[in-house]
Amino acid sequence: MQTTGDDEFQSSRIVSSVSTDPRAEHTRQLVFAAVRQVLSDRPTRVTVADIVRAAGISRSTFYAHFGSLDELAVEVLRRQFDEIGDLGVDWRRDDMIPGRAAARLGFGRLIDHIVDNFPLYSSALQTPHTRSAYDALVESYVTRLMHAVITLDTVPDDVDAKLVSTFIAGGAMTLISAWMRGQIELSDDDLVRQLVDLLPHWILESPTKETTQQ
Incomplete structure (x- = not known):
C-alpha cells in the first residue's frame, strides 16, 4: 500500500x-x-x-x-487475528460454540474487520512491494490458528499441525485478497461460508471433553 x-x-x-x-x-x-x-x-x-x-x-x-504503510496494515490486522484467536480459544475450550459455528463467527469477524478497514488493506495485499509484509501476515495467521484452533482439536495422527495451519492461512488470505481485488464475485456472507466449507472436516468438529479439559 x-x-x-x-x-x-x-x-x-x-x-x-x-x-x-x-x-x-x-x-x-x-x-x-x-x-x-x-x-x-x-x-x-x-x-x-x-x-x-x-x-x-x-x-x-x-x-x-513502522517501516511502511504496509507494515502498519499488517500490524493492525495481526492485532485483529489476536482478538479473534483469543475469542476462539474461549469458545472451543468451554465448548460454548460448535466447531463449524465458531469457524463461521471467526471468519465473519475477520471479513467484517477487512470491510470496515478496506481503504487501509485494499492495496496492502496486492502490490509487488509487500511480499515480506504478506508473508509476515500469513505467519501471524498460522500462529493464531495453531493457538486457537488446531492444537485444541484432535489432530489426525497423519497430519502435521504446522503444515495444515500454513495451508489454511495462505489459502484463506489468497482467497480474501482475490475477493478484495474483485476477482471473485461473492457477498460477504458467501465468502465466509466458502472459507468455512473449505476447512478440513476435523477442524469443524467440536473438541472432545477430554481435549477441552487439558
Missing part, C-alpha cells in the same frame, strides 16, 4: 516485536488511534500523510515505528 512520495521511506523490515519502551508504545497507540480516526471519514484510500496529521506526529516519527 505505497503512495507516491512514500517510496523513499520504504523499508523491507517487518516489526517482529513491540518495544517495551512506554514512550514508543504510546506513539504506536497514537498511530492506531489515528488510523481509526482517518477511516471513520470513509476515505477511498489512506496515506501516511493522513495518519501523521491525525496523530499529530512527524513522518520521521511514524517511520521510526
